[in-house]
Amino acid sequence: QKEVEQDPGPLSVPEGAIVSLNCTYSNSAFQYFMWYRQYSRKGPELLMYTYSSGNKEDGRFTAQVDKSSKYISLFIRDSQPSDSATYLCAMRVPNAGKSTFGDGTTLTVKP
Amino acid sequence: KAGVTQTPRYLIKTRGQQVTLSCSPISGHRSVSWYQQTPGQGLQFLFEYFSETQRNKGNFPGRFSGRQFSNSRSEMNVSTLELGDSALYLCASSLGQMPSYEQYFGPGTRLTVT
Numbered sequence: 001q002k003e004v005e006q007d008p009g010p011l012s013v014p015e016g017a018i019v020s021l022n023c024t025y026s027n028s029a030f031q032y033f034m035w036y037r038q039y040s041r042k043g044p045e046l047l048m049y050t051y052s053s054g055n056k057e058d059g060r061f062t063a064q065v066d067k068s069s070k071y072i073s074l075f076i077r078d079s080q081p082s083d084s085a086t087y088l089c090a091m092r093v094p095n096a097g098k099s100t101f102g103d104g105t106t107l108t109v110k111p
Numbered sequence: 112k113a114g115v116t117q118t119p120r121y122l123i124k125t126r127g128q129q130v131t132l133s134c135s136p137i138s139g140h141r142s143v144s145w146y147q148q149t150p151g152q153g154l155q156f157l158f159e160y161f162s163e164t165q166r167n168k169g170n171f172p173g174r175f176s177g178r179q180f181s182n183s184r185s186e187m188n189v190s191t192l193e194l195g196d197s198a199l200y201l202c203a204s205s206l207g208q209m210p211s212y213e214q215y216f217g218p219g220t221r222l223t224v225t
Contacts, residue, residue: 032212034213034214036216041221042218042219043115043117043201043216043217043218043219044154044201044216045216046213046214046215046216049213088154090154090214092212094212096167097142097144097156097158097159097161097166097167098144098156098159098167098169099144099156099203099212099214100156101146101153101154102153103153104153
C-alpha cells in the first residue's frame with residue numbers, strides 16, 4: 001500500500017466550477033503538506049504549503065488538512081482553463097530529506 | 112530571485128553510456144533533492160544533499176549517484192544507462208531545515224535512453 005493515495009482522475013469541469021482535489025495518507029509522522037501544479041513537460045510548481053491542521057487560503061486556492069483523518073484537500077474556486085494541469089499532493093516528515101508524492105490528478109477546465 | 116535551473120534540458124543517450132545532470136538551486140538554499148518522474152511510477156525520490164553531504168537516499172541502485180559543491184550546486188550521475196532510466200529528472204531546492212521545508216522544482220532534464 002502506498003503511503004500517499006491520490007484520486008487519479010482525470011477530472012473535467014466547466015469554467016467557473018469549484019474543484020476539489022484530495023489525498024489520503026497512512027504515515028502519521030507526516031507534518032508538512034504541499035500541493036504542486038504541473039503543466040505538461042514542466043517541473044512542478046509549489047502552490048500551497050501547510051504545517052498544521054486547518055485551512056490555508058491563497059487567492060482562489062484553499063488547502064485543508066485534517067491530521068486526525070489523515071486527509072488533505074485542495075479547493076480551487078472559480079476555476080479557469082489555465083488551471084488545467086496535473087495536481088500533485090506531497091508530504092514530508094520533519095528533518096527527512098524527501099517529500100512523498102501522490103500520483104497526481106489531471107484536471108481539465110473547459111471554457 | 113532566480114529559480115532553480117537545470118542543465119541540460121534534454122538528453123538522448125545510448126544504453127551503457129553514462130550521463131551527468133546539473134542543478135543550480137535558489138540562492139541561499141542549501142538543500143538539493145533529486146527526483147525521477149515517469150508515467151508509471153510518478154515522482155520517486157533519489158537523494159538529498161545538504162551542505163555538501165548526502166542526507167537521505169531513496170531506493171535506487173548504486174548506478175545513481177550525486178554530489179553537491181560548496182556553492183550548493185549539485186550534479187547527478189547515472190552510469191551504465193538502461194532503457195528504464197528514461198525519465199524526467201527533477202531537482203528541487205529548499206532551505207532544508209526548520210522552519211521551512213518548502214521545495215521548489217526546476218524545469219527538469221528529460222533523459223531518453225535508446
